[in-house]
Structure formats: structure tokens, C-alpha cells
Amino acid sequence: MMRPAPALVAGVLFFVYCAATAAAQGPRRRNRVLAGAAVGLLCVWAWAMVEPWTIPHDWLMPPIVLLVAYWTSGALFTSPSRRWEARLMALDQALDIRGRSARAPRVVAELLEIAYAGVYPLIPVALALHLTMTPRPDPDRFWTVILITDFICFTMLPLIQTRPPRALEDGAPWRSSVRRLNTALLGAASIGVNTFPSGHAAEALAVALLMLDAPMPVVSWMLLNAAAIAAGAVFGRYHYAADALAGYAVALAVWWLL
Template sequence: MRTSEWIQAGFATILAVAAWIRPLPAGRRRIVTLLAVLALLAIAAARSSQRVFDPYSVSVLRDWLPVVLMLVPYWQTGQFFMGPNEKIQSWLIKTDRSLLNVVPHLGGAFDRLTRGSIEWAYMFCYPLVPLGLGVLYAAGLRQYTSTYWFLVLVPTYVCYGITPFVPALPPRSIHAEPKAAANKGRVLNLWLLKYGSIHAISFPSAHVASALAVSLVLLHFVPIAGVVFLVVAFAIAVAAVVGGYHYAIDVLLGAAMALIVAAAWFSHLIPSTLITAPAMALAAGF
């Protein structure tokens, strides 16, 4: 299997096992387990499709499969959320106020931004990962897909892994906002979150981690595109805080996750063989 497939299959399985160890309702345990099974079946099906399709088509399919499978651990971690921990949530709120008070000069800048532009900026967190892979394809650098997914999946999944230990509601769910503040972008974002989110924060912010990770990969391979994606990633981070989708601390920690993994790779602390191929002992049976 590819390294990205090992990461996704392994993480989904770990969460399934954790669901049976932690005190969860039976229904939630079954959902976490079912999601893990679906992820494993999707990976197996993609690999087995070589019996039907040509090798190139199968390879492309496996390049893009992580885009869909990234949602699996997100929904799995959502099943661990039984309600906010008041102490943790209070700490997040206090930390948020402290961090935002450090940069009071930004308040005016935020006031000048239209609410619509903030909401549309945040919405870029959804298509940014597949767009980044599309840039690699367009640049003729598909051979670096494994590197791309390693540097994106690792910080994102670390954020997912920490999330169950920091159960808290996002700021937007705590602080009431006037109806006049709603605009089309806000309405669409809230609709997407209502039907597609876990209704809790991912701590650290997985959206920020993945967005920054994508931009850092592209900065290395396609610098011009990387600069554009970096600006978008910054806009997503700002919008996440201003729009009340995340606390400032989990946005900062999400960015830190992406930076740490990328720095380890740039410094050659991560062996290239770990990214391009699984260990032979693990791969032998597949």
C-alpha cells in the first residue's frame, strides 16, 4: 500500500479501537467502526480495481482517493464529542481574549473587511486540498503526490487525534450574533457546518493545518502557486477567528502542526523512503 493509504487506514482503525475502549454509547461505537470499515474497503477497492482498469487509471484513482477519505477521521472524532468540557471551554475563551488583546490594532482592519469577504475566505478551506493536488498535476509534478499527501495528512490527522481530548463548542455557538450580521456567505457556511460538521471545534484547527500544509508543499514544488495558496491559507486562518469558527489558539496550533511537519521534511529529518513507499515488512502481504 501507499504511505498515504497506511496513514488513512491506520488512523481510522485506531479511532475504531479507541471507540470501544472509551465510554461511548453503543450507537456511536458502531458508527466509528463502520466508518473505519468503509475507509478500509475503499482503499482495498481502489487497489483491486487494477483487475478492471489500466494501471494508469488505477494510479490516478489512488492519487485522489485521500481527498474523500480525509472526511472519515473527522466524522469519527465527532462521535467522541458528548458535549463541551466547561473547564476546557472556559480556558479557550480566556486564551482567545488574551491573544486577541495582544493585537488590538487588527480590530480596525477587521471592521473594514466586509462580513461577506470573511465568510467566502473561510469557505476556501473546503476545496483547497484537492486544488493543491490539481496544481501538482497541472505542473506535471504528479510524481510528488506521495510527498504531498504525507505532508498534508500527518498534521491534519494529528489535529484530529487531539480533538477528542479537547471537547468544546466553537465561538460562534457560544456568542449570539445579530441576524443583521448574516450574509449569503455566512448563511452558506453555517448550512454546510450544520449538515456536515461535528458541531464542535477540531483542536488544533485541522482546516488551518491542511491549508497551510498545502501551501508549504506548493511553495517547494510550484513557488508561484505556493505564494497564492499561502495568502489563501492566511485568509482562512483569519476568517476562522473573525467568523467565530475557531479560537485563536487552535488556529495558531493548527498552523504550528503544519510548520513542524514541513520543517522536519525540509531538514531531511523524515526519510524519503517513509514518504514514497511503506516498509517492506508491512508491504509484503499487500
């Protein structure tokens, strides 16, 4: 009998965790979380049923599981913790993140906003590069690292509930045309709250680490991209600096252990 892939086991555990955590919620929120967990478990089961090395197995089901996990975790948010927000903001203030953002040249601001937006197509692009540019492509390991990295980030949301720094500060940190696109995307598709560790930073580093055996130009581009996404998240005030650092730590640990 074949052993289930770690990503499938992690998916089951994550959605069971969400369902268990929902027990302490009010009826409306609890029902939303339970519905999300049920859909998530169904998606994990459907993923397990399709043949490996097919488009549904490698390209379709894993992103669906990821998105359902993200939205389900968002339903667990109840109210922000002022204490945690103050702790996270204190590091940003010590690093003068807001001041550095305000002093950044317009071209730097635009590039970092573009990098932040680039996280959305990043995973499918990285998967295509992994399958075509690495000597031992393994889509199951690719998705195992990505999903477990994200699951860990999402798992922390019920425990550390905060708003993003842009919600606590007056005005935009810098002038940027691309920022309007990012804020529109976040308003339409995000859960609207902060995740600690940062899923953006964690995903970006995870895919870069998965490409370390690719040709050097690809490796260099992926590592630079990971740095730019994290910088865009922090200096664009979408995340706190501690979010990005913790996201990097999660990605590195998962990649190293798996």
C-alpha cells in the same frame, strides 16, 4: 516487496485508534464509530489496490478517506469540556478577537468568510497546481502530508472536546452575506463540534508548504490564502485562535518531517 505509502499506514493506524477509543463509549456511539472505522479501513484498502498516477488513486480515494476520518472522529465526541473551552476562550479574550471582528469593515468580513469557504475546493485545486506547476510533482507525498496533518488534528478530538466559539457567544461576530452560506454548509456536512488543532488552518498551511517550489505568484497566493483561511476561521468565530496556531504547528511539523 514494495513498502506501503506512509499515508496508507497512517490511515490504518487512525481508524484502528478510533475503534480502540470507541471501546469506552456507549453502545450506540460505539457502533457508529466502529462502523466508520470499518468503512475507513475498507477505503484505505481500496486505495492501496488501485494503480498510482490514476484518477482513482490520486483524486478519488484520498478525499474519501479524509471525509470518512473526519466524520468518524466526530462520532467520538461525548460532551464538551468547560475547562478546555474556558482556556481556549481566555486567549481569544486576551487578543480581543471578538472586538476586532466587530470593528472589521464589511468588505473584510466578506473576504474572510469567502476565504473560509474556500477551504472546501482548496485541496483539489492545490493538487492540480502541484501536478502542473511544480518541478517534481508527487501526489503520494502530497496526500501523505495532507492526510497525516488531518489525522493528527482529528486524533485530538476525543481528548479535547469543545464547542466552537460561535456556539458560546451571542450573535454573529460581524455582518456578512457569505456567512449564511458557511453556516449552512457547516450545518449540513460538519461534525458540529470544534477540532483542536484546526483542520482548516492545518490543511491551508500544508497545501501552501507543498507548493513552495512552484512559481512565485502561485506560492504567494497559496500563503496568502492560508493566512486568510485561518483568519476567517478565528475572526468568524468558527475556531479559537489557539486552534489555528496549533493547526499551523501540526502542518509545519508534518511537512518538515516528511
